[in-house]
Amino acid sequence: MRKESRFVVCLLVVIMAFSLSGRAQAETIKIGINAPLTGDIPKVGEGTKFAAQMWLEDVKAAGGLAVGKKKYTVELVLEDNESKAESAVKVATKMITEDDVLVMVGPQASKQAIPAGGIANNYKTVMVTPWSTNPDATKGRPYVFRACFLDPFQGPVVANFISTEFKFTKAAVLYDVASDYPKGLAEFFKKAWEGLHGKGSVVAYESFTTKDTDFSSQLTKIINSGAQVLFTPQYYNEVALIVQQAHQLGWKKPIVGSDSWGSAETVKLCGKDCYGAFFSTHYAAAGASGATKAFIDRYKAKHGYVPDDVAALTWDAMLLVQQAIQKTGGLTGDLKKDRENVRTAMSGIKKFKGITGEMTFSGGGDPIKCAVIVKISDAGEFTFYKSVCP
Amino acid sequence: MPVMGRTIRNLRASYSQVPLLGWLCGALIAVTLERFAGTPIALALGLPKIPALFGLDIMLKKPILVPNAILYVFLVYGLPMGATTRSSISLTNRLAGRLFRFPIAITVAVHLALLYTTLHLWAGISDYRALVLKLTLIAVMLTLSLNVINGYMGEFSCSHPGFMALGAYCASVFTVGLFVDDRLFGAVFLPPGLGPFLFPVALILGGFLASFGALFVAIPSFRTRGDYLAIISLAFLFIVKSLIENLEFVRGPRGLSGQPDLADLPTVFLWTVLCVWSINNFVRSTIGKALNAVRDNEMAAGAMTVDTRRTKIVAFLFAAFWAGVAGGLFAHVLRYVNPSTFGIQNLAEVLAMVYFGGLNSVYGSIVGAVSISLLGEALRPLEIFKWIIIPLLLILVMIFRPTGLIAFKDLDVTSLLRPKRKPGGEV
Structure with a gap:
């Protein structure tokens, strides 16, 4: 009996000791960052993380986030989704139900943003995906927003640009049939181009599969088809190979790409071959001014390289979230109500000045924003060429 | 001390x-x-x-x-x-x-009722728990079905994610086509209230499709063993993946989303129990013993009147069936599938669960699947180091217990449920 009572006393003491620690997190706003820190695209995850942390620094420097009359400290809940759909879903569920985040930013790639968006919508929590361009991510989901334009917008932008700039009528497309983004964009481009120049004006529509490295057979077909321009909406590692091989096979006409070219790695891998090429994207790093330049310089000083579009879009997403939270005019402390208020505020954001352009939400989760056409200069920089607005 | x-x-x-x-x-x-x-x-x-x-x-x-x-x-x-x-x-x-x-x-x-009540109460505390539990149960099914081929039959098959993909897509097409207003398959065909009743049909169809796919691995396995079969089965995985990527009616690489929310905890639990039960009976039956004979020495097994071809075909089809069912459940838990989910990484995870838990053992598969799933969740904040620690653990297990944690152990239900002490008091 004495032994047992001693045990109970010990237990009580320990409980008392523990209950003194913790319990000091009254006025915090938690924001979830669902990022692919490991897996296929770790560079994307890194950009997301760095941009979010820079934003947090700013908030901390300002002494917290002022909402209504109160100042709240902000906490980032950063989780790795391993660039896998099921992990993105797990992370989203965990953030929303366990960590009680007010808003979730990310995931970036559409293959994670689509299922995670379903989760966020079910739990009535605002999710902002900075980079996912697939329409399905936000479609029919009032709680899911994005900070970039969509593929159905970008395809026509590129088609119009080529038509007005070069007066070409015959185009070739080379794309990865096994990857979601290039395939979708290639289709939208083809549709827009054929709308402008009639059926059969896309004279070559060639595909390959992810991780292919030899494109000579497709490129030979493209060269023989008499196309005047090559459109290839690929990622940086494939862009380098495609452009170099095209030039080796004697292609001298323009090559145009999409926002997936907008990585610092493109020019590093591709070298002189890519100079003079055009692509559509969210922002141009070289020759930027104002807030955009400030962001680029700060990022470069801190992490040693020019931020790519993911980082810039994440930054914009963080600021969008900040504005939406501040627009609510004050938090009630009831998470459900606050999430609902943030959603209302978010969907009413007009003329938000982001570093990737001005954004307006008019019903639905997709912003109306301009695309930028970038030319790769002879110094290998992404220079602003033209802005195309819807 | x-x-x-x-x-x-x-x-x-x-x-x-x-x-x-x-x-x-x-x-x-x-x-x-x-x-x-x-x-x-x-x-x-x-x-x-x-x-x-x-x-x-x-x-x-x-x-x-x-x-x-x-x-x-x-x-x-x-x-x-x-x-x-x-x-x-x-x-x-x-x-x-x-x-x-x-x-x-x-x-x-x-x-089982007690076990389910416990799990239900446990998972009722938070949705995150419920999700992790569901995905873990699905991992148990996958691991167990792969163990039939890699453990009991001793072949090294790499086609499991392919079977899973077939099941996932088949079940998804079935449910999305019937119960969801989708732009690919047209309007709602049947009232959504029928969903829970027809969901088993969808899963079984998925399992059968996976079994059908397994024929393409089983038949070459008559003449090839070891590394060669591994390569053939890997090729099968890639064939399935690029097939789905090029099929426009399931939206290719963009993935199929919008599956109705049919895979709730009781459904997943029930199917897991069915899977464990049938696989446990299968491996303890005559044909299960024939599998072991084929593994140990195919020629000797043939000499002892084991029909090796039939044994192999049955094992492959049976394992693929359960992988397909698991795939169908997986698709309905996530409510989204895309072909890139069923790639090499997925294969590596299932193989790790099988070899970590133990070959030739139902216990082992359960232990392997649960521990790798929980470890994956627990170590997530470590980011890249997670991918160092889990493989390192696997290497350590391979060094100290080359066949896995709990290998070569039968799950005998009667002795498991037996009272451990005579009512009289003596042990």
């Missing part, structure tokens, strides 16, 4: 008399306690919430709370379970003995 050793031995001796029924009752009491008193206890211990996965999930995020979480687990699970199981040894043994006199099916059903 000797005192401690004796205490531990005494504890082990007394707890070894607890029948499975006792453990289940103890667990049920613990989760009921958590349900009603979990939040106050967690708050009293300085935890912001009930720790979702036994504190594993906060272990690396907030190391300062680890002792609190351990104390919580001890107070909520350890203490009540320990106390009730210990004090009710004679009661639960008597109950188990009485239950044991009924037909075995009833005994099993009572145990």
